[in-house]
Amino acid sequence: MRVAFLGMGIMGRPMAANLVKAGHEVTIWNRTPGKDLEGARTASSPADAARGVEVVWMCVSDTKAVENVLFGPGGAEEALAAGMIIADSSTISPSATLRFAERVKARGVDYVDAPVTGSKIAAESGSLIFMAGGDEAVLARLQPLFQAMGKQVFHMGDTSKGQATKLAMNLQIALIYEGFAEALTLATKLGVEIEKLLPLVQASMVRSGVVDYKAPFILKRDFSPNFPLRLMLKDIHLTLDAAKEARVRLPGLEAVEEVYDLAAEEGHQDLDYAATLTLLEKWAGVEVKGAA
Ligand code: NA7
Numbered sequence: 102m103r104v105a106f107l108g109m110g111i112m113g114r115p116m117a118a119n120l121v122k123a124g125h126e127v128t129i130w131n132r133t134p135g136k137d138l139e140g141a142r143t144a145s146s147p148a149d150a151a152r153g154v155e156v157v158w159m160c161v162s163d164t165k166a167v168e169n170v171l172f173g174p175g176g177a178e179e180a181l182a183a184g185m186i187i188a189d190s191s192t193i194s195p196s197a198t199l200r201f202a203e204r205v206k207a208r209g210v211d212y213v214d215a216p217v218t219g220s221k222i223a224a225e226s227g228s229l230i231f232m233a234g235g236d237e238a239v240l241a242r243l244q245p246l247f248q249a250m251g252k253q254v255f256h257m258g259d260t261s262k263g264q265a266t267k268l269a270m271n272l273q274i275a276l277i278y279e280g281f282a283e284a285l286t287l288a289t290k291l292g293v294e295i296e297k298l299l300p301l302v303q304a305s306m307v308r309s310g311v312v313d314y315k316a317p318f319i320l321k322r323d324f325s326p327n328f329p330l331r332l333m334l335k336d337i338h339l340t341l342d343a344a345k346e347a348r349v350r351l352p353g354l355e356a357v358e359e360v361y362d363l364a365a366e367e368g369h370q371d372l373d374y375a376a377t378l379t380l381l382e383k384w385a386g387v388e389v390k391g392a393a
Pocket of ligand 1: 108109110111112113131132133161162163165166167169170191192193328329336
């Protein structure tokens, strides 16, 4: 298929690379130039990238960035034609997603929100999990692209339900990781060896994908970004906003938001969100240690 891929960040770049690898005709665009991708044409603007393609796929930071690449100067909207599909793998506001979809629908363009779970490693290996919102028939047309970038697609309902699901998923990740990080900090302070604690966690009902994924990085003190803290904080804000709109109270997430705010103030925003642990360690006056 002819695809424009907008956003060559940690996630977007390997996703676009997998489309190229699967034989699709890919044109890329990134706000900051110099992010060329082998096998793809580099466009000068989102509109330039979108001209004549079947699908415009986006993976940019936040709601404002999506609005900008779609409707800003040189935005993809200028090149939209009836029959095209816009797919968005950014994590953004569900209500803004509905507004964007409405606006392009007036031009005969379908909109699918398709945020992902799986982080950088899954993006590289083409094993992302998509949670999609949109029309069943439109999703079917995207199947070859989903297959090239991911291992599973969950169809969550009509437009914006993918984003709503993603917020509910990241809410759980943030709270599970916070629980793990607080447990590691307390156990260390009370003199429990982490090497003894981790096998117990693995053997018990506390075990989780979040713990499996993060524990090896923590043991190596490797807080380089698989999923940057600033993006998790963005998702926490999105989730609290969506909850406010829906008149839902999320006291646990509100408490975790404060930890992320303080970690960002300490300058950890570009590290992995696992680095929130270092704040807990600082408050407790300990460092969680284990053999690498
Ligand atoms: P990154 O690695 O921070 O990449 C963000 C991308 O978004 C990058 O290409 C940015 O371009 C682009 N960006 C950011 N702001 C804008 C604006 N205003 N206009 C156009 N493009 C912009 O994030 P990830 O790849 O890890 O994550 C992307 C999304 O997936 C995000 O929603 C996550 O929550 C999930 P730059 O290179 O900075 O010019």
